[in-house]
Amino acid sequence: MDTGPDDVVRASTDGHVTTWTIDLPETRNPISGEAVVSRLVELVDAANADVNTRVVVLTGAGSAFSAGGNVKDMADRAGMFGGTPRELRDGYRGGIQRIPLAMAKLEVPAIAAVNGAAVGAGCDLTLMCDMRIASTSAFFAESFVKLGIVPGDGGAWLLPRAVGPARAAEMAFTGDRVDAHTALEWGLVSQVTEPDDLMDAAYALAARVAVNPPHTLRMTKKLLRESEKQDLASALELAAALQAISHHTDDHREALAAMLGKRAATFIGR
Secondary structure, three states: OOOOHHHHEEEEEEOOEEEEEEOOHHHOOEOOOHHHHHHHHHHHHHHHHOOOOOEEEEEEOOOEEEOEOOHHHHHHOOHHHOOOHHHHHHHHHHOOOHHHHHHHHOOOOEEEEEOOEEEOHHHHHHHOOOEEEEEOOOEEEOOHHHHOOOOOOOHHHHHHHHHOHHHHHHHHHHOOEEEHHHHHHHOOOOEEEOHHHHHHHHHHHHHHHHOOOHHHHHHHHHHHHHOOOOOHHHHHHHHHHHHHHHHOOHHHHHHHHHHHHOOOOOOOOO
8 A cells, every 4th residue: 555655654633732743654754764863853843933842752563563664675675775885975965864853853852652673774773762661572673783884874873872881782782672671771761661651651752751841852852963963162152142041031930920920820832
């Protein structure tokens, strides 16, 4: 069945939480195709432009989160996996590498609800999110080495930041699977649930985030992301600037009034 760009990654919104579901279950949700790449970039842009979006939950349809690259295309040297070395380089840069660059620009917090296999680029896609919850049927594999290739989508940059250099090296050099409970022990995920409870747990976490002021959430994420490449003095300078903006928002005044009035706050994004 042919799929359009809106079909390969479905988007739905409930309140302030938007869910992105990679919907290619027959092929275990590969993300290397142009349609998926373009759709994810489009969804990031849409979330950034909509102040009502406070949290994104990313998951996969069917039994897998994402198998990463399309191995059949790889074997057939089709799509982004075909051509000369120069064409392959351009294929990665103009293709799958657009996903980590887009996700790095996503302004709202993102939760990966990992329902099954997260392999290769699929593993790396979970790392592009801020938080990860896994079902007991999930596993993670930085498996590029098993195919005789390297992480071409940013995994070598992302993985050490999630699990530290030694465990990242173990995952990347062996390509072995890491089950959900080991992922929890390693800090790769923050929760493990039974499969039927995964989305409820993801939405419960999303609700705890979405209750907060939208602009404050975005600025807090900006500080966290920028801290990866700043020294302390630069981080403090950025924090001071964003804090000055925060103090002049209506939501800050509402938060203070609600706290002093011992009532629930209502934030409107101003």
